[in-house]
Amino acid sequence: MLNTVNGKTKLHARELSAWYGRTPALKKVSVTIPANSIVGLIGPSGCGKSTFLRCLNRMNDLIRSFKLEGKITLDEKDIYAPDTDIVLIRRKVGMVFQQPNPFPMSVFDNVAFGVREHNRGVNGKKLENIVVNSLKQANLWDEVKDKLPQSGLSLSGGQQQRLCIARLLAVKPEVILLDEPCSALDPLSTGKIEELLLELKKSYTIVVVTHNLGQAFRISDYIGFFLLGQLVEFGPAAELAVKPKEKVTADYISGHFG
Amino acid sequence: MNHLDSVPVKEEEVKVIVNPKVFLVSRQSVKEFLIEKGLFLFTILSSILIFFVFIFVAKEAWPVLKANGLAFVYTGGWDQDFYRAWVATAKEPSWRFGALPLISGTIFTTLGALCFTVPLGLGCAIFLVEVCPPWFFKPVESTVRLLSAIPSVIYGLVGLLVVVPWIDRHLVTNEMALRMAKVAALDGTSLLAGILVLGMMIVPIFVALAADALRVVPKVYKEGSLALGVSHWRTIIKIMLPGAKKGIIAGAILATGRAIGEAIALSMVSGSVANIPNPGHGLVFFLEPLRTLASTVVDNAEGMGVPTCESALFACGAFLLVSCVILSFFARWVARTQKQGGS
Numbered sequence: 001m002l003n004t005v006n007g008k009t010k011l012h013a014r015e016l017s018a019w020y021g022r023t024p025a026l027k028k029v030s031v032t033i034p035a036n037s038i039v040g041l042i043g044p045s046g047c048g049k050s051t052f053l054r055c056l057n058r059m060n061d062l063i064r065s066f067k068l069e070g071k072i073t074l075d076e077k078d079i080y081a082p083d084t085d086i087v088l089i090r091r092k093v094g095m096v097f098q099q100p101n102p103f104p105m106s107v108f109d110n111v112a113f114g115v116r117e118h119n120r121g122v123n124g125k126k127l128e129n130i131v132v133n134s135l136k137q138a139n140l141w142d143e144v145k146d147k148l149p150q151s152g153l154s155l156s157g158g159q160q161q162r163l164c165i166a167r168l169l170a171v172k173p174e175v176i177l178l179d180e181p182c183s184a185l186d187p188l189s190t191g192k193i194e195e196l197l198l199e200l201k202k203s204y205t206i207v208v209v210t211h212n213l214g215q216a217f218r219i220s221d222y223i224g225f226f227l228l229g230q231l232v233e234f235g236p237a238a239e240l241a242v243k244p245k246e247k248v249t250a251d252y253i254s255g256h257f258g
Numbered sequence: 259m260n261h262l263d264s265v266p267v268k269e270e271e272v273k274v275i276v277n278p279k280v281f282l283v284s285r286q287s288v289k290e291f292l293i294e295k296g297l298f299l300f301t302i303l304s305s306i307l308i309f310f311v312f313i314f315v316a317k318e319a320w321p322v323l324k325a326n327g328l329a330f331v332y333t334g335g336w337d338q339d340f341y342r343a344w345v346a347t348a349k350e351p352s353w354r355f356g357a358l359p360l361i362s363g364t365i366f367t368t369l370g371a372l373c374f375t376v377p378l379g380l381g382c383a384i385f386l387v388e389v390c391p392p393w394f395f396k397p398v399e400s401t402v403r404l405l406s407a408i409p410s411v412i413y414g415l416v417g418l419l420v421v422v423p424w425i426d427r428h429l430v431t432n433e434m435a436l437r438m439a440k441v442a443a444l445d446g447t448s449l450l451a452g453i454l455v456l457g458m459m460i461v462p463i464f465v466a467l468a469a470d471a472l473r474v475v476p477k478v479y480k481e482g483s484l485a486l487g488v489s490h491w492r493t494i495i496k497i498m499l500p501g502a503k504k505g506i507i508a509g510a511i512l513a514t515g516r517a518i519g520e521a522i523a524l525s526m527v528s529g530s531v532a533n534i535p536n537p538g539h540g541l542v543f544f545l546e547p548l549r550t551l552a553s554t555v556v557d558n559a560e561g562m563g564v565p566t567c568e569s570a571l572f573a574c575g576a577f578l579l580v581s582c583v584i585l586s587f588f589a590r591w592v593a594r595t596q597k598q599g600g601s
Contacts (some may be wrong), residue, residue, distance in 0.1 A: 057485065061536060063512065065391055091487025101478035114486035117496065170485055 008033040009076075009088045009207040010175060011056060011093075016070035018051055025051040027229045028070070029139025033222075038197060038206045040220030040237065042213060043252070047226040049209045053177050056207065057093035058086050065129050066220065074175070091118065094173035098180040100160035102152030102167075107144050110152040110163055111135060114171035130170055138166035139196050165196065176200065178208040182215065213253060217241050281534035284522035300386055315579055317584040318572035321565075323354035330573060334358045336532035340558055355570045359532040362579065363449075363548035366535060367524060368517040370453035371460060376510055379461050380499075383468035388494055406462035417455035422527055425545065434542055442533045442547050449535050450544040456520060461514040467512060471505020485511040504593060511589040518552070518581055525553035551578055 011033040018026040026048045033039050041049040045185055051060065058079065060066045072079050079089050102110050111131040115122055122130065132147075135141040140162040144155065152163055161181055168176060178197075182190040192213075197206055197219055210216050216223055224234040225246075233240065233249045244250045314550040323330060333356030348351040388397060426446030435444045474499050499506070531549020531552070537543050549557065551574045561567030 041377075059481065060487065062481070062484070087487055087489045089487075090485055094487070095481075097478060097481060097485075099478055101476070101482040103479055103482065106502065113496070114488060117486070117488045117492055168486065173487075206541035 009033070010034040010074070011207075012076075013052070013055070014071045016052070016055065016068070016072065018048075018060070018069070019065075019067040020051075021065040024229055026055075028225075029229075029231045031224060031231055031234055033205060033207060035205050036201060036203070037221040038201050038208060038219050039210045039222045039224065040216035041207065041224045041226060042211075042216050043226035043232075045211075048229040049224075050179055052226070052231075053058045053207060053209050054177055056175070056177055057095055059090075059092050059095060061086065077111050078179075081171070085090055091171060093177060094168040095173040096164050096168060096176065096178045096181050098160070098183055100157055100164055100184065101189055102155070104151065106149050107152050107163060108148040111167045111170045114167055116236065118171055118228045126223070134170035135163075136199050137169050137200070138162045139192060139199075140166055156189070156205075158185045158192060161185060161189070161193060162196065165193075165200075169200075173204070175205045176206065178206065178248060180209055181212060183211060213238040225251075225252060261539055268476045312579065315576050316528050318569055319576040320569070322353060322355055322569040324575070326355055330355060330357050331361060332356075332358055334532070334534055336360055336554070340561060340567060340570065343570065344561050346566070351564075351566045353566055355573070357551070357570075357574065357577070360549060360551045360554050360574060362534050363528070364518060364550040364552070365531075366449055366548065367452040367456055367528065367550055368514060370518050372510065372514060374453060374457035375464050375513060376462050378457070379464035379504065379509075379513075382461070382465045383472055384494060384498075387464070387472040388490070388498070402462050402465050405551065406459075406466065410459060410520060410523045411526075413455050413459050413524035414444055417451055417523060417527035421451045421454055421561055422448075423449055429525050430545055434522070438539070438542060438546070441536075441539075442531055444542075444545050444547075445529075446491045448545045449528065449548055449549050449598055452524050452548070452550075455527050455545075456517050459520065459523060461515050463516060464509045464513040467509030468506045470503070471502035471509065473499035473583035474505070489496065491599035507592050508589050511585050511592070512537075515582055515585050518550075518585075519578060521550075521552035521556045524550050525557050528553070530557050551575075 007031050013029055013031050016026055016029040018256065019022070029048075029052060041053065043049050054060045055068065055072060056079075060068070067190065068080065068142075074089065074092065078084070079093075103113060105113070108131055111134050112127055115127060115130050139188060140159060143159055144163075152160065155163060161184075165176075165181075182193055185193070194215060199209065200206060208216075208219070210228070220237040223237045223240045225232045225240070225244075225248075227248060233244060233246050235245075240249065241253070244253060291488060326333075335356045336359050339352070339355045343355070345351040382402070386395065386402075390398060425448060426444075428447060429450070430444045438444050444503055479497050479501055480493055483497045484490065488496070530549050530553065531547040531548050533547055535543045535546035535548055539546070555571050555574050558567065558571060562571065
């Protein structure tokens with residue numbers, strides 16, 4: 001397991017096991033996610049990578065049959081401790097989903113929603129500034145500056161996904177989790193999102209689940225390979241691309257999986 | 259041995275005659291044709307039936323509506339009118355009827371019941387869909403279903419045996435009763451009893467529809483909001499309820515339809531007096547008896563033999579029909595505007 005990481009550890013999972021009812025989904029996964037890096041999680045469908053991602057902001061709490069063992073720390077604080085404020089965790093660890101899911105409200109309100117909810121006092125010019133900056137940060141401003149009052153659902157798929165990122169940036173999270181953010185998008189939109197993630201890395205820690213191996217190697221600093229609920233291998237992307245330690249990883253990466 | 263064997267038949271002919279598929283297909287298509295046309299016929303028949311109901315009610319109601327014009331809507335005195343018409347001789351029938359008390363009674367009870375049902379039902383629906391622990395869901399849900407299956411006369415009975423005496427004992431004071439003696443007898447049968455009983459009756463249907471509306475709000479909206487660090491409760495208020503608005507309004511409209519048409523239970527608990535409760539009386543307003551359009555049709559049914567009375571009751575029915583049609587159009591209009599504005 002990787003233990004020599006340059007800089008600070010942002011998220012850390014130790015011996016994480018999870019079940020949906022009686023079906024195991026994760027088996028003793030331990031991983032360290034360094035701050036200000038992009039971690040790509042790859043693996044075949046149903047291997048547990050999305051489950052793992054959703055453990056990081058306790059999104060799995062919504063599923064009643066979900067059970068978890070082990071520990072996840074955010075800045076060295078256990079996020080599954082009984083006295084944890086889930087809402088606060090999710091404020092720090094935001095999530096972007098596979099299907100772009102802007103709310104059925106205007107582009108402006110989509111971005112303003114979280115800000116208003118977190119701080120009722122923010123309004124007028126101040127709120128406007130946050131919205132504009134978030135849209136600029138998400139590389140969306142130029143495309144939507146004339147469409148702020150329009151419904152967020154009227155944008156294209158790629159724009160919707162960047163809108164979802166913008167609305168997340170507006171509430172200033174520390175970690176951004178992305179669950180196959182580009183699987184519903186065309187290559188051009190995908191490219192825009194990848195560029196965006198590389199920029200955001202400077203100020204955020206990013207964990208992205210992807211089925212697109214090319215994407216994983218293009219943007220990730222570290223890559224984790226999941227198989228059957230286990231984290232088979234985790235390491236710097238450059239190392240994994242050239243010389244994976246495990247044979248299954250090599251097989252998967254080279255497309256000889258089966 | 260079969261004697262046919264000896265008859266020389268060409269192979270192709272045999273195929274044509276005994277090919278079972280040919281029979282099957284033709285029989286099938288005849289069946290389908292019949293079913294299709296049969297269903298079409300039933301559809302036409304039921305639409306025609308509804309059409310005739312409208313025509314019939316309008317025709318029967320027409321004499322009274324013509325004789326009174328708009329005064330039917332804005333004048334009172336129904337009970338006296340009805341009595342006069344009933345005892346009038348066939349040679350000099352009395353055509354004057356004023357249904358304002360009945361119309362106002364219907365509006366008061368329905369609005370009151372809605373004010374009581376919508377918040378209660380919405381809370382119940384939110385609990386069922388968002389909060390209820392799984393082991394508790396089935397019992398609650400089946401109770402709600404059961405409530406909607408209870409005949410209205412049972413609600414009326416419970417209202418009459420429990421609600422009405424309670425109001426009489428705890429809310430009606432002697433002083434009140436004396437003060438109101440000239441207007442109406444205060445004995446517990448009242449607008450309030452009507453509102454409570456009617457409200458309980460329409461809660462289940464509203465809960466069922468509101469819960470369905472909440473359930474179909476896309477899960478991704480909820481997740482998106484939670485992932486922004488918005489609390490569950492705020493997510494319900496800001497994302498789930500707006501998303502379910504259309505279905506909730508449709509549920510309220512359907513519940514209104516049921517409330518307007520309810521006759522038996524209301525005739526049992528609301529006093530059966532064509533009185534117009536006066537908001538000017540203060541809170542006594544809620545304790546005054548009244549009668550709705552639908553209850554009137556039941557309560558005054560004994561007058562059916564007299565042509566004038568019969569027509570007057572059909573006029574009440576016509577009002578009920580028209581209000582149901584209006585509600586139905588309103589529901590469609592809501593659905594349409596929501597679609598345009600919502601997404």
